[in-house]
Amino acid sequence: MNNLPGHPPGRGPGASVKITDVAARAGVAPMTVSRVLNTPDRVSEPTAARVRAAIEELGYMPNLIAGGLSSRRSRMIAAIVPTIASPMFSAPVQTFTDAMEQAGYHVMLALSGYGAESEDAQIRAVLARRPDGLLLTGAQRSPAIRALLRSANLPVVEIWDTGPEPTDILVGFDHAEMGAAVADFFVRQGHTNFAALCARDPRAILRRQGFVDRVAHHGLTLVAERRLDAPSSIEDGRTGLRQIVGQLAPRTALFCSSDLVAFGAMTEARLHGVNVPEQLAICGFGDFEVARFCSPAITTARVDGGAIGARAAEALLARINGATAESRVLVPFEIIPRGTT
Amino acid sequence: MNNLPGHPPGRGPGASVKITDVAARAGVAPMTVSRVLNTPDRVSEPTAARVRAAIEELGYMPNLIAGGLSSRRSRMIAAIVPTIASPMFSAPVQTFTDAMEQAGYHVMLALSGYGAESEDAQIRAVLARRPDGLLLTGAQRSPAIRALLRSANLPVVEIWDTGPEPTDILVGFDHAEMGAAVADFFVRQGHTNFAALCARDPRAILRRQGFVDRVAHHGLTLVAERRLDAPSSIEDGRTGLRQIVGQLAPRTALFCSSDLVAFGAMTEARLHGVNVPEQLAICGFGDFEVARFCSPAITTARVDGGAIGARAAEALLARINGATAESRVLVPFEIIPRGTT
DNA sequence: AGGGAGATTGATATCGTGAACAACCTGCCG
DNA sequence: CGGCAGGTTGTTCACGATATCAATCTCCCT
DSSP states (O other): OOOOTTOOSSSSSSSOOOHHHHHHHHTSOHHHHHHHHHOGGGSOHHHHHHHHHHHHHHTOOOOHHHHHHHHTOOOEEEEEESOSSSHHHHHHHHHHHHHHHHTTOEEEEEEOTTOHHHHHHHHHHHHTTOOSEEEEESSOOOHHHHHHHHHHTOOEEEESOOOSSOSSEEEEOOHHHHHHHHHHHHHHTTOOEEEEEEESOHHHHHHHHHHHHHHHHTTOEEEEEEEEOSSOOHHHHHHHHHHHGGGOOSSEEEEESSHHHHHHHHHHHHHTTOOTTTTEEEEEESOOHHHHHSSSOOEEEEOOHHHHHHHHHHHHHHHHTTOOOOSEEEOOOEEEOOTTO | OOOOTTOOSSSSSSSOOOHHHHHHHHTSOHHHHHHHHHOGGGSOHHHHHHHHHHHHHHTOOOOHHHHHHHHTOOOEEEEEESOSSSHHHHHHHHHHHHHHHHTTOEEEEEEOTTOHHHHHHHHHHHHTTOOSEEEEESSOOOHHHHHHHHHHTOOEEEESOOOSSOSSEEEEOOHHHHHHHHHHHHHHTTOOEEEEEEESOHHHHHHHHHHHHHHHHTTOEEEEEEEEOSSOOHHHHHHHHHHHGGGOOSSEEEEESSHHHHHHHHHHHHHTTOOTTTTEEEEEESOOHHHHHSSSOOEEEEOOHHHHHHHHHHHHHHHHTTOOOOSEEEOOOEEEOOTTO
16 A cells, blocks of 8 residues: 555665565465575465566565574675686686575675785775675684684684684685695706796795795705795796896706796897797696697696686585584695696 | 673674673663764763763674664675776776775675676675665666666666676766777778687677777778686787687787787787787777786777776765765776887 | 754664474274 | 364564754844
């Protein structure tokens, strides 16, 4: 009586058909409409059909804000990553979002850049929306933030890293170990001169450290090195190589913190008349498309970023649904020898 | 009295300090706490200080779900793009999200893949969260969805495309025009033989059509062409070129629907002994990093994806704030001649 | 001193839904 | 035929905040 279908009572005209309107139209209680939408098994078929018809006729669209307030479940997950301009993060975010949507959750995306205090602020901000779960990048958090996360009492999954004390769930791998594996790989190929182009990204720094330590462990040293800004790009790889090309030994093995850097380094090396792989062997990280399909294809330390997102979604959903999910998922990495070594 | 700071009444223990708790602690009404947070100008400084202290002491975190229900403003924007695995969309999403966060909004990300019905479903799903605005990709919508969007009564910005009847705001450019510009560019360089590698993406198809039409308008024709799946990749460019390499004229100009395709085509062409640009001139689209920094750098039709996201955010915020924002923002494109032409 | 404008604070009424419990109805069993 | 179990539907209230209007209080001017 109060609200004709097209003349809602709210401020602007529009989709303000509410559950009570549907209920009135179908001749049932609002709660019954809610049940048709959320727990259809608990409604008799004839009633459900009438309700569905009313929903259709009125163009009713449930208000998940109200539902979330009432049920204290937002059906929303917040994801905080430094950037999605790099495949390193766009890949897991893509698969994670896909998987969560499949399960009826939406993903709120927040970008933290590469500053810790910015991430802290983002965490506080998204918690105000009461997400049902949280995806974070990396495993290094301040005690204050850890306490905040614990008191928020929601499942948290941290990706791309590993560490002694995860906040909750962890999906990643040991970066230092991977760096060491690359060093071993080079040594096995008979290399004795090493160089590195490494971004100032917390995890890239761990990989580099693992690489450098293992090189030292073999009694060998770096002949050249350069740090790059994060997130690092093809251009950084090119300028980085340009700066160290004079210091390279006749046969040097170059460790790069990402495939983009590796691709840039390879491109620049050739322009300087340095043959790849004869004079300069290169290993990247990430198995990005460009590394796989350029020529020669770039040897890389591969971790499936998409798989990380998928496993993170699995673990988070399991935890949300009360299952006792694994709290530490180690994803495998492997070195894929290709044309640059 | 009821709720000691650490012992909230809700289900799980945790951040269930609410605005009434803060109010009690500060000796004010809940409404005053709300004002301290939302309209601090309307509270006297001594009172505000007491409230801020109470917030600090109790670790109060506002519940934006409840606030959103009450104020009918979610402070949230939904963004629906086909994928973020391609820089074509990750770039605008990145800048858009950054800009919206700056303005106090969060961005809910939904991935629609390349199916229209999937996008329709996503639109319905996100509208249930009552976003304050919507970012969509492309300008082709069914009448039903357009009606739904209009009835939802929120600002909508469509990016990456242009058309006669935008739903609301539009930030993009004319793809057919761009395709034609590439044809003109090639013709000006004296080319008479053309080829195309084009993804089955709605906008790539428009660009191709513009290219083909303009080629025909010059009285010339394509000697070879291949369609690729969307989203297309470097690999698609390589396999695509492999399939047409036998049909190429001694001097052919190749139109590619993206820089990734162009890079793949260039890589594959060289492996087949086809010189770039002498025997095969190539023009890509998007000005991706790989095109800029590979060697030779790839001639491309450039549109600043990041700028699209930024302009979209501007326009949406203006509309939200009641300003009479422009409803059609045309972003410029330009052909950047580099080493492949 | 009276009074009105403007600043500050409070009380009340929703916002639209789902949880919890109550009521009813049906059918079957003893 | 009474009563109980199980399925179905309804009633009531709380979720946590903000919009709105009312009530003070202050200050200043005539």
